[in-house]
Amino acid sequence: MNVKIRLFQEYRNYHDTPDFELELPTGTTAGEIVRRLGITGPALAYLVLVIGGKRVYEDHVLQDGDELVFAAPVGGG
């Protein structure tokens, strides 16, 4: 299955490009992508994962066509 990854803020430091696609086996979880990117420590603690406006967690099983957003819950005006 194909999943699009979008990295925001400091999470852009974990990959060459902020937007990329991955071919993944069925049953892959969001947490496996987090570990593949090497996000640990305080950056992991402050991470939110979002798909289609829905907050998901590391045990979320990804679906073909998902767009998984990595972001910190920062604010703005």
Added chain:
Amino acid sequence: MDDVRFEQINRIDAAGKANGTTRYMSDLSFPGMLYASFVRSRYPHALIRNVDTSRARSLEGVVAVLTAADVTGFNGFGIVDPDMPVICGDKVRYMGDTVALVAATTQRIAEQAAELVDVDYEVLPIVDDPVEALKPDAPKVHDRGNVCLHTLITKGDVEQGMREADLVVEHEYRTPRQAHVPLETESGVAVPEPDGSLSMYAGSQYAFRDQLQLARILGMNPRMIRVVSNPVGGGFGGKDELTVQGGLALLALKTGKPVKVSLSREESLVSGWKRHPFIIRMRTGFRKDGTLVANDVTCYEDKGAYTSLGGPVLNLALEHASGLYRVPNARHEGWAVFTNNATCGAFRGFGVPQVLFALESNMDEAAEKLGIDRVAIRRRNVLHRGEVSPIGHTLRTGVSLDLVLTAIEKSDLWQRREEEKRTERPWLRRGVALAVAPQGAGLGLGIPDYGGAYVDLEKDGTFTVHIGLVEYGQGTHTGFVQMAAGLLCISPSRVRLIAGQTDGTVDSGPATASRSSYTASNAIAAACANFRARVAGVMNAKYHTGSDAACEARDGGMATPVGFRTYEELAQEFVRDAPLRGEGYFVWPTADREIPGAAGLPHWIYSFAAQAALVEVNTLTGETRVLKVATALDTGHTVNEQQVEAQIDGGVAQGTGFALFEDTIVEDGRIRTKNFSTYIIPTVRDVPEHEYVIVENPEDTSALGVRGIGEVTMVPVIPAIALAVHDATGVWVRHLPATAERVYRLLHPGF
């Protein structure tokens, strides 16, 4: 959207607040609860050589004294950059910094023990001026230097624009370090639970973010942290960032007991978040007919000691530095600069009140010098949908500046302004002025901005709406109930709300940035649509009505392919152990192109208001009173008329405070205005008579047409008051607040 009717109701939280049964965080009590005291810095800038807690620990009744070494996870917090220590270990940067934490059996013992914590400081020179702080030899607040953020946005050729101008208005403006002063100071209780989890009860504006910040501090799985943010005794942005939560959580986990704190007003005013004071240098070029040709703006934002949201505040200010006027040539530059003055963060308006004061002042001065009507000069320059903003993005959503300007022009106050200005006492002068403002809504480009909601049909045929958004006085929770009731065609009395906490709700982002009502409108509408689909699904499963057979909400129930069903009947038929749930999610629309070098910009949706103020200036004392204010506000689609007026009332009061009274005075890094005897806020005597003019230009990206209104109601009133002082007396106020002393000195320059 037009067919959704919002039944008008009183606030759902009104009775509890009026009769005193609402239990705020400072009212909570748990068995075995301890009391906390935060040991604050004695200096605005110093190295910490040693912290000796032995005397404090030896005091009877003291259960724990923590220092930086006791922080179990990452010793820092901050929405954007976690550079503020929960407990300072090596350095303090302002008087509100925490150097140790105490938990004791009584509040009195905790405070006594705090006095017994011996800290050996090496005092450092301070920097208390953002312009001075930019100099290479200035004391460094942080090792990385004093520049928190520098942003430059350019469009066209500003110098060429100035050469083409017939009039250039150039001034420096200064704005105050306004404090939020919520009725309830920063308060909360942290409760360690038997299963090893932690419950945090603390008034704040985004429970789900607090959960993650606490997880980072504690080194805990966030799912082991439950955050309850409601009820909040006032926020205004001051509880968007963490306040007391980190310290309480550390103490609770260390002692194994619930730990509570409720800051004194003095401690709140010293340590709490503030509005960033700005120094704004603005040079604005006009043609003879009032057409804007260029605006050159430089802003210095006094960040205070830590980052928090200082960068986004600066960038939103720069986005609005030329308003939404048609400015072909613009240069907006700003620095957010660390100093040892307090520490600043989010505050209603988020940088916009500061720059709009300068911009609208330059507009009125140009109008006067060019002999143009004050409404006409603005109408000549306001943008419309489809035009390009001063920072270069095309405005794709509704722009209502023209509408609110027309509405304020037609207001009773503006129409009768000459009559209103008459006074029989020669030392009293009255003036009327107006201003107009946009206010970017939502988190902006480059920040995922999302929302979600559940709508549950319960066994008894009533509904429960679940949404994460916190209510801290805006009236939004009442609006959410009305939205769900309108979409489901039922009475609001049959809708219950669970919100403002991490358990049992859906992360819907922060209650900031004028985003709550808009976010909820789309999230609840999506959840109701999903609920209708769920009903159609269960109908199809039972009656084989077809997978594409639709169900529609009708008077107290749903029209289904097998006939009308009341919600009670649907519940009886289909709700068993769990409610029948509709889920809805959405993502805010954003611009497709970033403004180069300006993170978070542009915004895509704006709020709009115009306000006119009638002031009376006592020329013998300089004292200024605001007698009347008219507000023309675009709500998009009014959800609750009472709450719209309440938001206007609150915005005008807070704007009046900014314009005339409020400023946290800091001398040598020490806050001098530590209580309401010196930090002056408007009282009921200072709140003017009000005229409400509601404009409804539905926001077409909202399923219900609504716009956020929480911030913009305090923005134009600030320049309107300052400019009304000019209309009354002839002096231009360029440094706020316009205290009696400042106005007197303007009126009597030789004094």
